[in-house]
Amino acid sequence: MLRSLGIPFEIMTTPAASATLSSQLTARIASRQARVAVIGMGYVGLPLALLYTEEKFRVTGFDVDQRKVDTLNAGGSYIFRISPEEIQRARSGGLTATSNYPQIAEMDAIIICVPTPLNEYHEPDLSYITNTAHAIAPHLRAGQFVILESTTYPGTTEEVLVPILENENRNGLKAARKGQSSENAFYVAFSPEREDPGNTSVARRDIPKVVGGLDPLASELAAVLYGAIFNRVVRVSSPAAAEMTKLLENIYRCVNIALVNELKLLSLRMGLDIWEVIDAAATKPFGFQPFYPGPGLGGHCIPVDPFYLSWKAKEWDFHTRFIELAGEINIGMPYHVIASVVGALNRRKKALNGSRVLVLGVAYKRDIDDLRESPALTIIELLQKEGAEVSYHDPFFPMIGKGRKYDLQMKRTPLENLGQYDCVLIVTDHSEYDYPKIVQESRLVVDTRNATKGIESEKVVRC
Numbered sequence: 001m002l003r004s005l006g007i008p009f010e011i012m013t014t015p016a017a018s019a020t021l022s023s024q025l026t027a028r029i030a031s032r033q034a035r036v037a038v039i040g041m042g043y044v045g046l047p048l049a050l051l052y053t054e055e056k057f058r059v060t061g062f063d064v065d066q067r068k069v070d071t072l073n074a075g076g077s078y079i080f081r082i083s084p085e086e087i088q089r090a091r092s093g094g095l096t097a098t099s100n101y102p103q104i105a106e107m108d109a110i111i112i113c114v115p116t117p118l119n120e121y122h123e124p125d126l127s128y129i130t131n132t133a134h135a136i137a138p139h140l141r142a143g144q145f146v147i148l149e150s151t152t153y154p155g156t157t158e159e160v161l162v163p164i165l166e167n168e169n170r171n172g173l174k175a176a177r178k179g180q181s182s183e184n185a186f187y188v189a190f191s192p193e194r195e196d197p198g199n200t201s202v203a204r205r206d207i208p209k210v211v212g213g214l215d216p217l218a219s220e221l222a223a224v225l226y227g228a229i230f231n232r233v234v235r236v237s238s239p240a241a242a243e244m245t246k247l248l249e250n251i252y253r254c255v256n257i258a259l260v261n262e263l264k265l266l267s268l269r270m271g272l273d274i275w276e277v278i279d280a281a282a283t284k285p286f287g288f289q290p291f292y293p294g295p296g297l298g299g300h301c302i303p304v305d306p307f308y309l310s311w312k313a314k315e316w317d318f319h320t321r322f323i324e325l326a327g328e329i330n331i332g333m334p335y336h337v338i339a340s341v342v343g344a345l346n347r348r349k350k351a352l353n354g355s356r357v358l359v360l361g362v363a364y365k366r367d368i369d370d371l372r373e374s375p376a377l378t379i380i381e382l383l384q385k386e387g388a389e390v391s392y393h394d395p396f397f398p399m400i401g402k403g404r405k406y407d408l409q410m411k412r413t414p415l416e417n418l419g420q421y422d423c424v425l426i427v428t429d430h431s432e433y434d435y436p437k438i439v440q441e442s443r444l445v446v447d448t449r450n451a452t453k454g455i456e457s458e459k460v461v462r463c
């Protein structure tokens with residue numbers, strides 16, 4: 001394989017081999033000869049693969065989900081915001097998908113974008129990363145570059161990924177490490193994904209890419225590889241520093257969202273409109289960044305990632321109190337929503353038990369087709385538990401089946417005849433909804449997102 005890539009075999013066995021292999025790879029990236037593997041063709045991996053094909057790289061997407069592989073190879077898409085036409089363009093530019101790991105040997109750069117969820121005890125579940133590492137290792141060759149993008153605790157790349165790759169490859173290869181030159185080296189780095197789904201104000205290539213290599217040459221390679229598709233690359237000193245950077249960003253969001261959620265609860269008691277207050281505070285040109293309250297945290301990142309750090313912190317007898325407190329407040333928000341619905345119905349002399357409730361929007365945030373960890377799921381379950389007759393509408397989900405933590409088996413109801421419901425509950429403020437019309441046609445609207453801002457009506461309860 002190395003011969004077919006034009007890399008003389010002798011280079012692998014000389015002491016300066018590590019540097020030579022890295023400059024070979026740099027040249028291959030610059031000339032677009034380098035072959036890029038993206039492992040995990042989900043919300044992160046697929047857009048990344050498309051960015052590389054746009055820049056004329058030949059990309060192979062690896063996934064264990066055969067349906068995704070088949071869909072991509074047939075020119076189709078399974079992510080709403082990526083059109084089949086984009087996939088077809090990428091396919092003619094060299095994108096292919098496979099579940100066949102031996103093809104890893106043909107790749108130059110291997111970027112891992114697999115899930116990192118929590119298990120039932122709220123602990124990191126690294127099984128997707130370890131399974132990927134076990135699958136890659138037997139096909140690893142000198143000079144290849146492996147980058148982990150999955151969000152995880154500091155130390156994962158060095159303590160979990162690298163040992164599997166080193167112990168299970170067939171050629172006695174070692175990862176290139178700081179200060180050590182290795183003749184049979186592969187390169188390793190961590191680079192966090194920073195995508196903000198649904199955000200159309202920042203182009204993906206304008207989001208600076210943080211990279212931390214296990215070795216200076218690996219950082220250099222990461223800067224070259226990502227520099228091909230991102231406008232700015234930010235280097236940090238190690239994979240652990242890059243892992244921690246991502247967690248800091250998400251913990252910052254999680255804690256600040258908890259803060260405004262708590263202040264919202266207080267404001268409601270005090271008769272103040274928290275959104276008005278946040279908007280006013282946001283006019284300060286320095287020292288304040290607005291965060292907005294909601295019905296609870298959702299998505300694959302903010303509700304999950306902070307607990308990766310709290311778990312790891314215990315190894316140092318350290319208790320991450322801000323994370324725990326933020327978690328407590330945010331996890332409590334769906335219960336606040338239920339209490340608000342109960343209160344609103346009660347003021348109309350109705351019980352929740354037996355009431356017809358329409359949940360509007362179930363995605364975890366506006367205008368996206370992602371249901372993971374959505375607070376709407378908890379809210380629907382809690383409403384049903386209290387005896388409500390629950391229907392839902394969401395433009396992105398014709399049905400809600402079974403997930404890791406729920407099994408609702410519901411079909412979307414048409415957005416019509418809203419007067420039949422005792423309560424219309426806005427959980428996700430999709431922009432295609434006509435809120436004035438919804439208020440006009442409904443008997444009672446409970447709004448968890450301030451979607452009805454500016455609509456003055458006795459029927460609206462903001463919570």
Ligand SMILES: NC(=O)c1ccc[n+]([C@@H]2O[C@H](COP(=O)([O-])OP(=O)(O)OC[C@H]3O[C@@H](n4cnc5c(N)ncnc54)[C@H](O)[C@@H]3O)[C@@H](O)[C@H]2O)c1
Nearest residue numbers: 040041042043044063064065113114115116132150151193
């Ligand atoms: N979705 C986001 O907005 C976002 C943003 C920043 C960071 N992240 C992080 O990126 C990582 C991936 O998230 P995602 O949203 O793309 O997840 P996803 O579930 O959408 O995609 C992951 C893909 O990996 C595949 N997969 C699982 N195990 C595999 C294996 N052994 N080999 C090959 N494929 C495998 C799955 O089939 C799936 O298609 C996570 O760590 C997440 O925390 C996600």
